Amino acid sequence: xxxxxxxxxxxxxxxxxxxxxxxxxxxxxxxxxxxxxxxxxxxxxxxxxxxxxxxxxxxxxxxxxxxxxxxxxxxxxxxxxxxxxxxxxxxxxxxxxxxxxxxxxxxxxxxxxxxxxxxxxxxxxxxxxxxxxxxxxxxxxxxxxxxxxxxxxxxxxxxxxxxxxxxxxxxxxxxxxxxxxxxxxxxxxxxxxxxxxxxxxxxxxxxxxxxxxxxxxxxxxxxxxxxxxxxxxxxxxxxxxxxxxxxxxxxxxxxxxxxxxxxxxxxxxxxxxxxxxxxxxxxxxxxxxxxxxxxxxxxxxxxxxxxx
Amino acid sequence: xxxxxxxxxxxxxxxxxxxxxxxxxxxxxxxxxxxxxxxxxxxxxxxxxxxxxxxxxxxxxxxxxxxxxxxxxxxxxxxxxxxxxxxxxxxxxxxxxxxxxxxxxxxxxxxxxxxxxxxxxxxxxxxxxxxxxxxxxxxxxxxxxxxxxxxxxxxxxxxxxxxxxxxxxxxxxxxxxxxxxxxxxxxxxxxxxxxxxx
Ligand code: HEM
Ligand code: HEM
Numbered sequence: 001x002x003x004x005x006x007x008x009x010x011x012x013x014x015x016x017x018x019x020x021x022x023x024x025x026x027x028x029x030x031x032x033x034x035x036x037x038x039x040x041x042x043x044x045x046x047x048x049x050x051x052x053x054x055x056x057x058x059x060x061x062x063x064x065x066x067x068x069x070x071x072x073x074x075x076x077x078x079x080x081x082x083x084x085x086x087x088x089x090x091x092x093x094x095x096x097x098x099x100x101x102x103x104x105x106x107x108x109x110x111x112x113x114x115x116x117x118x119x120x121x122x123x124x125x126x127x128x129x130x131x132x133x134x135x136x137x138x139x140x141x142x143x144x145x146x147x148x149x150x151x152x153x154x155x156x157x158x159x160x161x162x163x164x165x166x167x168x169x170x171x172x173x174x175x176x177x178x179x180x181x182x183x184x185x186x187x188x189x190x191x192x193x194x195x196x197x198x199x200x201x202x203x204x205x206x207x208x209x210x211x212x213x214x215x216x217x218x219x220x221x222x223x224x225x226x227x228x229x230x231x232x233x234x235x236x237x238x239x240x241x242x243x244x245x246x247x248x249x250x251x252x253x254x255x256x257x258x259x260x261x262x263x264x265x266x267x268x269x270x271x272x273x274x275x276x277x278x279x280x281x282x283x284x285x286x287x288x289x290x291x292x293x294x295x296x297x298x299x300x301x302x303x304x305x306x307x308x
Numbered sequence: 309x310x311x312x313x314x315x316x317x318x319x320x321x322x323x324x325x326x327x328x329x330x331x332x333x334x335x336x337x338x339x340x341x342x343x344x345x346x347x348x349x350x351x352x353x354x355x356x357x358x359x360x361x362x363x364x365x366x367x368x369x370x371x372x373x374x375x376x377x378x379x380x381x382x383x384x385x386x387x388x389x390x391x392x393x394x395x396x397x398x399x400x401x402x403x404x405x406x407x408x409x410x411x412x413x414x415x416x417x418x419x420x421x422x423x424x425x426x427x428x429x430x431x432x433x434x435x436x437x438x439x440x441x442x443x444x445x446x447x448x449x450x451x452x453x454x455x456x457x458x459x460x461x462x463x464x465x466x467x468x469x470x471x472x473x474x475x476x477x478x479x480x481x482x483x484x485x486x487x488x489x490x491x492x493x494x495x496x497x498x499x500x501x502x503x504x505x506x
Binding site for chain 2: 055083084086114193194195199201242
């Protein structure tokens, strides 16, 4: 890990010689240099310095579309640990590798007073076997409507939107997608159950999403089989196993709009480690099913988050 | 690879698969997925069922009584071994002692305690923990709403208190089970403590 970071840093120093868009796999060299520096600074800084006052890990990690959540699904909690009158920001990079594809994501999020979360993410999807690359930008906002996962009987409830725009929609159009941009709307609820399993705390999340996105938007929006919105369900569990470790599972239902490219529901099993309030690393085993005609895509996922 | 070859590949691989496995199973909110949703929702409500119902809206004093009463019945209903599991009086006293040092070191909250009789607070707080964990104590001090009224507490302060108590429990070797149970019971006092903040 440390070696990888140093490599990533030294590789970036001659900024104009940076290999651009050449390599098909997203590597750590895609991390903005600033993030690398932030990670080092955050790992070295005193555990409580500058962080918001909410408890460790209560902002979850960054999900694949840039919102605070698990790996695949947004949760009702907001990014970072800001509470009343506080602001927190997070930056994250994620790399997922399944049999025939790789997905990279870089994102930033801001949390204002633990009321509003605003996020920006860029996804880069490489078709390793088929060839080609798809990219999409996602602007997200999440409003905490009510509650707190720790202190409220009914947990915390948030309403979110994700505005997605493909960088180049040719492939999606060719597959039969109706649009190259779209908006997801979701309602999420999160609740922490103290000492729920073997004395450990259990976090439960349920998200209801209205979406037209094909493979999260990477293959466009709407299709020949269905153009309208679908209502899909996402759920996840997280068990706080040992100090600073959480393990869990996630499930994310998906629409199936394209005749030529059947789409499956997503699943994963994850482990997250919080080094301190600033740095967390999440690893997961993904089962993404069929993607763009290639069956049974499984693989690994690694996500690094820095919070200020 | 070009777009058309991707589609060709996709189409050929797909055709068989779609018929074999995917048709009818991957549409959102089909009967199968609906069942999952209902199961999840039911799971939620069953879990939620052991929690309390919202207090009747009958004014501040009524609300306070309701919140306190409901928190207490809920706590009474729970098992009686938490106090023992925590380690009884010696451990609770140690934890409270450690907790007070942490408060004193935290400039976000220490100012609340400048006029407080710390010896008195130490005893009443320990009694409260003993009582709430079904130990042989009866906390007879003011209600949580009254004890903290108009202090100007925010979530920041409440989180700080929870964090210090959690750290103190870990420091004094209380294991995850009883530690989380105790924190869970204290979390239920949140609404009462925060009831009368400006
Ligand atoms: C990916 C997300 C999360 C991770 C990795 C995580 C991790 C952890 C860990 C490792 C502990 C310490 C457990 C122990 O000391 O035995 C902990 C404690 C705690 N977590 Fe989480 N947590 C997460 C999400 C949340 C969320 C969303 C909440 C609530 C909103 C929450 C609330 C708590 C509380 C109240 C404690 C203190 C109780 C204790 O000492 O165990 N956590 N968390
Ligand atoms: C679950 C959370 C809390 C519990 C169980 C709790 C419990 C108590 C108890 C039992 C007393 C003694 C009352 C008396 O005998 O007069 C007390 C007093 C006090 N509490 Fe809390 N408390 C909580 C949260 C907080 C918070 C968040 C703060 C502020 C950071 C705070 C600040 C104080 C102060 C300053 C006093 C002393 C008031 C005085 O000088 O008489 N408490 N609390």
